[in-house]
Amino acid sequence: MTSWVSPVQTVPNEILEAIFDDCCDTNLFKVTGVRSMAFLRDKPALTLSSVCSRWRSVGLSLSSIWSRISLKYYDDDLPLVENRLATILTIFISRSRQQPLSINIYLDDYEFKSSAPETYQLLSMLCKEYQRWSSFTFRSESWTVHNLFNIGFTLANLDVFLNLVDLDLPPALTGTNLDFFTRRAPKLRRLNLDSDWTGYETLEIPSAFPLAQLTHLRLDITSSVVWETLQKQVLSETALLSLDTEDVDWIGRNLESITSTTCSSIELLNVRHYWNDTSGSIFPFLNLPSLKTLRLDCGQDSLKRDHWWRNFDPFMAFVKRSSFPLTTLYIECLALSDSNLVYLLHHIPTLMDLTFNDTKGVRHLSPITKQFIESLHAHRTSSLRQQTAPLIPRLRYLTLATGATSFDDEAVVDMVTSRWAPDGSDVNVDCLRSFTITFHARTKVPCAYETLNNIEKAGMRIAVLVGQV
Structure with missing residues (x-):
């Protein structure tokens, strides 16, 4: 009787389905001779549907959680392992x-040894379902x-990938891999060429590849030489809505020699910065007059570099x-001075x-x-801003996260209060609708923020958080 009165039994099936869907991002099949306790944990769809009859019923009703499959070879020539996994893979399919x-x-460590289906039974099973592939990472x-x-x-008899929308390929042998999908992926929309491009400076996307039909492109390119090669193809011959890319290294290049290319369709840009001893910037290549969303991220190897962001000038250009x-605008851990940030927002x-x-x-x-x-502040000037007109007057959602141990909390409260005008009485600024600030190095919320309680009750969404949220 205990299970029937458990709180989880009161969760509606719709909520349970959403939880299952979120938990089952992929189901991993590992071909290895090493036994692992993670065998079931690697296959969350199978694990969740084995808990009880209700969860099994919910799991079996969700075809989506069985459709996300990852296959990784750690060893080859393991027919018994392949046979056992093949039985389970059949269930998933x-x-x-x-x-x-x-x-x-994932076949990172293996050379191609045989074309016999029995040698790579799991690969053969997945490839036979190729017309159902909507996303493929290799x-x-x-x-x-x-x-x-x-x-x-027989490649000559291979039909088109009817459902393939998302394609993620490594840098090695990229031209050959892209050529394979030319004229075989009529619905392809997202392409990810993801890895370290060092050594691939002659890369070219095959001219017949359907770049024009892409809407989303991710490129991890650290070489300005490669970018110049791809610049016209990527920006001039596509109707991209979003571009996700690393910053590039100049390696002796002259900034003034770079000519920007206009792409009027891109609305979202994400640039990831992985600084090394040579500074560089992707921004001189770009002219994006329709951009609506911009994200600037700092790579893990750059987080503790003790110098300001070197690309601010080409970025502002x-x-x-x-x-x-x-x-x-989303900026994470970019070493930007307060004066430069104000200048940007202006x-x-x-x-x-x-x-x-x-x-x-x-x-x-x-x-x-x-x-x-x-x-x-909506109505005051500051040492960084002498203009009387408010900075970013259309601001409605503000989120800040800081590692500071001390802060001028009264200044924060005063600023938030100045932007609260729900009745439209302030024609100079839009009403701030949401404010979130997180203090990662603090353990208690300062009393100063209690002043904002009345504004929160009146309709603004306010969150003041402390600790590692």
């Missing part, structure tokens, strides 16, 4: 019914996609050149949603200072 499949195949230094489909297939109607008056997170960076290189907070 059956329970996924006609749901489009998300397939990840990692290998020596195999090509051609090798995969040489296992039990990009901002001014593009003159975009930006509405959302040039994007259309901004409605601002997030800045400095918690993993060097503390004294954070722009979240008292002077910056004062610059956001």
